[in-house]
């Protein structure tokens with residue numbers, strides 16, 4: 001019934017890394033050829049846990065733009081936009097907040113885990129607790145039908161669809177559009193230290209713009225099987241970061257399968273595996289690094305791209321806001337003209 005529309009977003013709190021690439025950027029590059037696609041820099045959402053340090057957010061907006069171009073997003077196919085420059089999103093959030101209980105917000109498993117991990121306790125910013133509602137505003141304001149996300153974002157989409165159904169029932173018509181996730185076929189990429197998550201704050205990432213030397217260092221420092229001491233020893237593939245990355249990035253799946261079998265039997269050394277991975281990542285990242293350098297060298301052009309996309313997004317999101325207000329009877333002055 002609805003034309004497919006894709007919306008994704010990223011919090012601009014650091015440069016993007018190869019975890020973002022396998023988890024989402026790669027699919028977006030593919031999707032832009034087939035669908036209407038918006039990619040939003042979610043600076044408002046990033047402020048919900050960086051309210052004390054807005055520069056951390058504002059300093060990364062153009063860095064993330066450069067990463068998008070580096071990854072292969074094409075501004076003639078994908079519309080880039082900036083969350084804080086779309087006032088309709090803030091207004092929609094205000095209305096949706098009345099349709100969601102505090103208890104429901106506190107049950108969101110992703111937010112719950114983040115609150116614990118960040119140790120907020122009583123200093124939990126109110127904006128942080130409600131960011132899933134602001135994300136529902138993002139998704140519905142674009143009439144997004146498909147949202148490519150990692151597993152951790154599924155609760156956000158669930159909460160969005162709850163709001164959509166509640167709102168549509170309330171006003172008695174289909175004003176808002178439900179969305180569905182597009183999940184990456186590769187699971188979450190571990191950090192180079194083998195920790196479950198690749199994250200800037202853990203210092204265990206490989207950024208899209210890293211130099212050849214930095215990539216090599218990261219690969220050769222990578223966590224493998226701690227019990228695989230001699231080349232001839234049988235090694236473990238499960239939980240072995242090098243194999244997790246080979247699975248995610250190496251184009252030759254048969255070769256990876258063969259390497260795994262050899263490693264498990266014994267006789268294949270970590271160094272050799274790391275060389276194969278290094279070659280593969282260097283090949284993948286070299287063109288990205290080049291595009292990134294060219295992009296970040298012209299910040300005016302990056303800003304212009306972001307502004308142009310944001311203007312298109314503004315027209316669309318204002319329209320949805322007007323429909324929402326109209327459906328609620330908040331269009332008091334509509335009859336005056």
Ligand code: TRP
Nearest residue numbers: 007008009010011042045135138
């Ligand atoms: N929550 C997402 C993240 O942390 C970012 C985001 C904000 C988003 N608004 C969005 C993703 C809308 C998809 C759709 O990665």
